[in-house]
Amino acid sequence: MEWFAAPDFWLSRLVFQRALAGLYVVAFLATALQFRALLGERGMLPVPRFVEQVPFRRAPSLFQLRYSDRFFAGCAWTGCAVSAALLAGVDGLLPLWAAMALWLVPWALYLSIVNVGQTWYGFGWESLLLETGFLAVFLGNDEVAPPVVVLFLIRWILFRVEFGAGLIKMRGDACWRKLTCLYHHHETQPMPGPLSWFFHRLPGPLHRVEAAANHITQLVVPFALFAPQPVASAAAALMILTQLWLVLSGNFSWLNWITVVLAVPALALPSDRGPGPDAPLWYEVIVLAVAALLLFLSHRPVLNMLSRRQVMNRSFDPLHLVNTYGAFGSVSRIRYEVVVEGTRDTVPREDSDWREYEFKGKPGDPRRWPRQFAPYHLRLDWMMWFAALSPAYAGAWFAALVERLLENDRDTLKLLRRSPFPPGEPPRHVRARLFRYRFTTWRELRATGACWERTYVREYLPPTRLARTAPRP
Incomplete structure (x- = not known):
């Protein structure tokens, strides 16, 4: 099927995969270095106690089958090692099926961690990493050109991240509609960064410009992701610039960075690769089946975005395949x-x-x-x-x-x-x-x-x- 492949996005896929692997490394490293006090056998919210109360079907995880601190550490460090291998490009040296299996490993390991992570892993970017990581399994390697449907689904995630966040702001705190939330946000955000003091001391009119620009980027620009090139690339570039501005202004874990990563596949980066060989039939069938499933599951986040009672950062299935996102629907003044x-x-x-x-x-x-x-x-x-x-x-x-x-x-x-x-x-x-x-x-x-x-x-x-x-x- 000629329409199945997008040969203009070889380099975009490569950058996306390497950057996502880098975020996986950070996520597993943070888990390996912190889990004993948070989730370990003597932790504040021990995993063994959690799995006694929550059945496998609600929280599928390797740790439902067996738990020890040593086993958990082994899974976290294995995730680090596999992610580092992906960052180094090992998947490009493997057959297509083996590369897909290798990408499945960090997703399955991190899913196991998140599903027993309780409060410590209740952040939206955990589900965002899992949803993005699941799609990465089907993006292919150097044996095939990037599949159009997977590139579309990555843009669909980015659309939901940005548009959902924009809607929750407009429906939530009145200061977003008055363009005054940033009078307070840089000071009251969860974890200020080294430049947050200076952002807070920017003139009031500039804070209003920041808020207005945020609304445009989150409520208008996302629709341009599905426009023809070069409009889609321009929309993605604008989102990347906005996220880098947020990186400078605070510490939001990997939320901003994974949003940047999601925007990369929308960029038509120059590449000298040709169309490449035809994708094998089994690969096309699997990709199309997965795409159909994810599009079907998307009705729940769509209904949530349309609802006046929109919620932020909700997973609708225990595998975190399709989720809803949002941030700072209200802003603290103090x-x-x-x-x-x-x-x-x-x-x-x-x-x-x-x-x-x-x-x-x-x-x-x-x-x-x-x-x-x-x-x-x-x-x-x-x-x-x-x-x-x-x-x-x-x-x-x-x-x-x-x-x-x-x-x-x-x-x-x-x-x-x-x-x-x-x-x-x-x-x-x-x-x-x-x-x-x-x-x-x-x-x-x-x-x-x-x-x-x-x-x-x-x-x-x-x-x-x-x-x-x-x-x-």
């Missing part, structure tokens, strides 16, 4: 942060020697400037932002975090930037207090050197000690 402290004093008082725990990414010491971590994902830091919005977001994991801090748990302390207590000398009490944070002004920055100013609001968790002295099994 930034709150939970500050966690411990003391060695036997009887905790207000004037005790309270020492603050420092997190890697979330604001803490007002003088410590935010760092760039994205596309790496600091899961605990992100959830601390949600916990500051409402204790309801903290659920069972916050109490478990406090318990592990009281034990000086090594794996938990690895998630932090610094613990104020040396090994062998854990705190006797831990407390949490809620503070209001705001970016300093230019004058305050010059006078104090601090990028943040914080004000005590209330007690978040009273001084707490271990309820037992025996070590946990």
